[in-house]
Amino acid sequence: MEQLIERCCGLDVHQASLTACVRVPNHEGHRVEVVRTFGTTTPDLIALSDWLMGLGVTHLAMESTGIYWKCVYCDDVDQATTHFHTSGVGAAGTLGTSQ
Numbered sequence: 001m002e003q004l005i006e007r008c009c010g011l012d013v014h015q016a017s018l019t020a021c022v023r024v025p026n027h028e029g030h031r032v033e034v035v036r037t038f039g040t041t042t043p044d045l046i047a048l049s050d051w052l053m054g055l056g057v058t059h060l061a062m063e064s065t066g067i068y069w070k071c072v073y074c075d076d077v078d079q080a081t082t083h084f085h086t087s088g089v090g091a092a093g094t095l096g097t098s099q
Contacts, residue, residue, distance in 0.1 A: 005058065005059045006024070006025060006058075007022070007023070007024045007025075007055060007056045007057045007058050007059075008022070008023055008057060008058070008059040008060070008061070009021065009022045009023075009052055009057045009059070009060050009061070010060075010061050010062075010063070011060060011061070011062040011063070011064075012062075012063050012064075013040075013062055013063065013064035013068045014040075014064075014068060015040070015066075015068050016039065016040055017037055017038065017039055017040060018037070018038050018039075018040060018048070019035065019036070019037050019038075020035070020036050020037075020038065020048060020051075020052070021033055021034070021035045022034045022035075022036075022052070022055055022057055024055050024056065024057070034055070036051065040068070
């Protein structure tokens with residue numbers, strides 16, 4: 001059986017910014033995409049986490065080259081392990097999974 005994740009987010013992580021694309025149901029039950037860009041400082045990552053939790057996001061997938069994913073992953077693991085399941089893939093392969 002195919003599993004559909006109702007509230008998910010894809011993150012494209014760069015050195016100084018990250019772009020989040022969230023897919024959530026609207027009030028009519030149709031899927032909508034919401035795209036927003038954040039910085040990579042700690043206050044920006046807290047704002048991202050707050051925004052995702054406010055939308056009810058349960059799963060994150062990250063794409064990043066180099067080491068830029070680490071601050072996002074560590075912030076997620078430290079502050080929101082009960083809220084998000086994370087996974088990521090970069091140029092070298094799987095970055096990791098937190099459940």
